[in-house]
Amino acid sequence: MSGFRETIVVDRSPEDVWAYAVDPARLPEWQASAVSAEPLDDGPPHVGSRLRVTRHVGRREVPTTMEYTEYDPPHAWAMQGVDGPVRGRxxxxxxxxxxGRRSRVTMELDFEGKGIGKVLVSLVVRSQARRELPVNERMLKRRLEHEGTA
Known part of the structure; x- marks a missing residue:
């Protein structure tokens, strides 16, 4: 995956990081653009499960459907957008x-534009993501290490 990649070390176990990072209800706490996230499927998450994630993009709130393409607790997870003009990976x-007392967390993010989304990716989405990804990792670290979360 090309795009953006950030790595941070967190003074918490992989299990603690996993429990917090993949919990849809927690997403708005550590991702600056996230407004809300909710599972669209019943039962525990798995490859193929979907989430509705609403984000601030520019001045708008944009809902997107994300689907898990990898789900390997507490090691790795991957998602891709399945609708809309801008699809994140x-x-x-x-x-x-x-x-196991600390964890290295690596996050990679890229986008694909469909139709008008090609313009949005190049004008708005990539610049927002470039600024936001390192901020998100710092917020994740702060929440897990200093606010007693998870």
């Missing part, structure tokens, strides 16, 4: 450090 990986 995300991959997250959690690597244990110090015998």
């Amino acid at each position: 995300f991959h997250g990986e959690i690597t244990p450090l110090d015998e």
Whole structure:
């Protein structure tokens, strides 16, 4: 995946990071553009499960449907957008450090535009993501390490 890639070390176990990072209800707490996220399927998440994620994009709130393409607790998860003119592709990986006391979290993000989405990706979405991804990782780290979350 090309696009954007950020890595951060978190002083929490991979299990703690996983529990927080993949919880749709927590997404708006650590992702700056996320307004809300909700599962669209019953039961536990798995490859093929879908989420409705609403984000601020520019001045608008844009709902998108994301589908898990990988779901391997507590190691990795991946999602891709399945509707709308802008479709994100995300991959997250959690690597244990110090015998599982800390975790390296790597996040990769890219976008594909369909129709008018091609223009939106080049004018708005990529610049917003370039600024937001490192901020999101710092917010994730702060929530997990200093606010007693998970």
